[in-house]
Amino acid sequence: MAGIRIDAIEKRFGAARALEQLTLDVEDGEFLALLGPSGCGKTTLLRIIAGLETQTSGRIFIGGRDVSALPPRERGLAMVFQNYAVFPHMTVYENVAFGLRMKGAADAEVKKQVERAAGLLHIEPYLERYPAKLSGGQRQRVAVARALAVQPAVLLMDEPLSNLDALLRLEMRSELKSVLNSSGTTTVYVTHDQTEAMGLADRIAVMHKGVIEQIDRPQALYERPATRFVGGFVGSPPMNFIDMPVKAGLARLGDFANPVSTGRDTITAGIRAEDIAVVERGGLPFDVMVCEPLGSTLLLTGRVAGQLARVAVRPDAVVAPGDRLNLEPSPGRIVWIDPANGKAIGQAA
């Protein structure tokens, strides 16, 4: 078991900067998700931790040991790849045993660890098969078992569930969580799927264009996004962003007014779709354009003073496109964002 310290890591591909001076601490036993859209540098960062890619500058420590210049095999970690990367010419047993055999473990020890890992991932029935005979989900289990069999100090996962179909993904997600919880392995998990990150991680680092926008616990990230990007990326539907003019310390739109502390004459209110109540009169005028019944809620898409907004109301609400509703956002849950730099006001971003 070991923590990871990423110290001012920078990566450039020619003139393009993939990662800018990135510093990050992952605690011992923690599950950290690197979340971001494609091209944000999250996979690059993971590969630098693994040693599959070399950083342009900066250092990596695993368990207090500087591994910046070490090849992958000497870093004491295991990795699960997006396309599983199970060895096609070896049986499942030999795949899971691969890391142990490379360490020169005795046969008895190999057998014990393979059986333990296979048991965790429920792949005992396939141990003598070749990967070609397995489904995608089973191969994924083999890849995870192979990683856990070596009892790594650090486990790296690169979008391990993205090649599975939706139902299997949900199943594997909860299973992964319970397996990793019980093993207590420090895990860095790369994903572009915010529900995956929310569901699995102790902390999430949201990355965008090579920098970490915010790093926090999932719920805190959801409720208090530090930037407009985080608010828009985390959560489904994304956070609403409504620009309001500011006069005399009051942000005012329609009949809605709220005191704000900003020197600018416009401010952006970040409001979650479920933090809005429909009221009889007053509040924000909302013109309904589309109604989507989602089962647990009714999702309304429409415009507030010409700006796109989404509101989740009770599923039995009677609303039709063309209606005008009055919305009252709960003031304590609004995130006020400076429109000039996209950062939340009153928070260190």
Added chain:
Amino acid sequence: MSEATVSLRLRRVMFWSGIAMLCAWVLVPIYLIALGAFGGRAGVFRWPKNLLPWDSGLAAMQAFLAVEGVWTAALNGALVACLTMLFSLLLGAPAGYALARYRFAGQDAFRMLVVLTRAFPLAILALPLTVTFIRTGLYDTPLGVALVHTALALPFTALVSSSLFMGIPRELEEAAWVFGCTGLQAFRKIVLPLALPGLAAAAIFSFVISWNEVFAASVLTVRNRTLTAYLLTVLAESPLHFRFAGGFLLILPSVIFIFAVRKYLFAMWGIANR
């Protein structure tokens, strides 16, 4: 009958007659050579021809094999071909691996250059090569011929193996590194077993290239002739059935080998092999 079905039928006829022509283009000469090779002196001039080549027995072939020099030449040819196979694999496979795995400046130009070596006429090289080989003591040795043949086969081995290695996901190697392998171990334990059938095919192909090559072999040898070079010198003053037997013996290994590895050669030209 509607116009559509007519054109469909026409297209099918065209398709199959095309296939038949291509097959005939290859198979008819082989068949005729076989007839001549096994028919003996009488068989070559007989008309109408026998339908089956072996109805007059193996006597003609045996007579050919009994001629002095044939066996030595065949062994020489095989030795040269084996050396060529070895060299082109040892040099070509790493080149193919580099082409597949690393990005470097001028990669596409290099790829093109590899193919272009085949466009360079060997005849121009004949004199300088001979002179150099005489000076270095390579002249009239199987090793010398094998070196030239390696130069001829190398483009194929490099390109075939590069497409082979490209077909093996990089992640497999990376997984091996992460789980404790050095670069060399990862290659030996993961990449090599997966590439082996294809590499064997590439090796056999270079064997065939060498076995069939006649120009360099004739120019660069005097006593240690390969079979092709030997036959070229003796054919002119041989009876017809003798020539046929020689020709048949020459094409036989190629046909068998190419047939055995056809799957991988398709992959080489960019046609999927599964």
